[in-house]
Amino acid sequence: MGSELVIRIGLCQLQLLKGDITTIAVDAIVNAANSQLAGGGGVDGAIHRAGGPEIMHELDEIRSAIGHCETGSAVATGAGKLPAKYVFHAVGPRYRDGRHGEPELLASCYTTCLNLAAERDVKTISFPSISTGIYGYPIEAAAEIALKSAAAWLQHHAGTVRVVKFVQFSEGDHEIYRKHAANLRGTLAAETHG
Ligand code: APR
Numbered sequence: 241m242g243s244e245l246v247i248r249i250g251l252c253q254l255q256l257l258k259g260d261i262t263t264i265a266v267d268a269i270v271n272a273a274n275s276q277l278a279g280g281g282g283v284d285g286a287i288h289r290a291g292g293p294e295i296m297h298e299l300d301e302i303r304s305a306i307g308h309c310e311t312g313s314a315v316a317t318g319a320g321k322l323p324a325k326y327v328f329h330a331v332g333p334r335y336r337d338g339r340h341g342e343p344e345l346l347a348s349c350y351t352t353c354l355n356l357a358a359e360r361d362v363k364t365i366s367f368p369s370i371s372t373g374i375y376g377y378p379i380e381a382a383a384e385i386a387l388k389s390a391a392a393w394l395q396h397h398a399g400t401v402r403v404v405k406f407v408q409f410s411e412g413d414h415e416i417y418r419k420h421a422a423n424l425r426g427t428l429a430a431e432t433h434g
Contacts, residue, residue, distance in 0.1 A: 245418065247387075247425050249394045254387065254404050256421055258414040261407040262290035265323035267362040268316075270353050272370045273329035275308045277315065283368040283409070287327060291320030295327060312348035316356050326360060328353040332371030335378065343385055346371055350389040358400040366405040369413055379413055383420045391424055 247254040261269055261283060271287045274280055277299045279288050288295055298317035302309075309315050314330035330353050333345040349370050357365045367386065371377035390404050408414040 245421070247391065247421055247428065249391055249428065250398050252394045252398070252402050252404070254390055254394070254406065254421070256414065256417050257405055257407050258409075258411060259407055260286065260409070261366055261368050262286050262322055264366055264405065264407060266364040266366045266403075266405060267324060268326040268328055268353075268357055268360070268365045269319060269322055269324045270314070270349075270365065270367045270370070271327050271329045272368050272373070272375075273309070273314075273331055275311060275331045277303050277309055277329055280374070282373045287322065291322040291327065294318060294320040299329065312345035312352070314349060314352045314356060316360070324366075326356075326362065328356050328365075330370055332375055332377065335371060335376040338381070342371075342377065343381070346377060346382060346385050347389040350386055351393050354390065354393045354397070354401055354404075358397055362401060364403040364405070365401055366407050368407055368409070369417075372413070379416050380420075383413075383417045384423075387417070387420050387424050391428065 245256045272283050295317050302315050309331050311331050311333050314328045317327050319327050330349040332349050333342040372379045372382045
């Protein structure tokens with residue numbers, strides 16, 4: 241792995257990977273779900289296919305208890321047959337024009353999942369690029385929000401979650417995440433030495 245793919249924040253790391261999130265072993269995998277928690281295509285479909293029906297059974301119970309999950313929030317289930325203990329089902333915003341709270345709601349997906357992780361003693365967590373598929377969020381803006389939100393969270397919650405993996409499904413998305421990771425690393429280095 242090239243050095244530009246890892247950002248160290250104290251004892252923690254942000255990592256960038258290209259691949260299928262359902263095949264990467266972690267404590268918690270984040271899903272890009274919908275507020276009905278009803279399953280779908282994209283990464284949601286891949287997670288339910290690979291994890292098996294147990295995950296949807298748990299979501300059925302959650303739905304009957306709370307109805308739905310708000311945009312910007314997330315719920316936790318077990319991970320079925322996935323190589324993880326938990327799946328956090330985060331509901332990203334549908335992109336309109338960026339002026340309907342989309343940046344804050346997207347950032348909230350990342351911080352809510354990291355809070356769920358800390359509550360469960362999760363040390364490693366993987367995120368797909370939430371909202372940038374079917375929900376149409378421009379990948380450049382979304383990548384920056386994803387990386388900055390996680391970095392800020394790790395700076396304020398030292399010693400809980402140790403490794404945050406960002407998994408991109410396409411080479412194009414991976415390149416964009418790499419560019420924003422390099423920018424973020426520059427900013428963090430300037431803060432440390434400035
Ligand atoms: N591993 C990693 N990333 C993946 C995978 C996978 N197996 N499959 C798809 N992706 C990527 C897509 O390429 C995209 O970059 O996940 C990102 C998010 O895309 P979507 O899955 O379409 O999620 P989102 O844009 O948040 O839309 C959510 O789609 O599937 C439905 O039920 C879901 O209604 C909800 C909506």
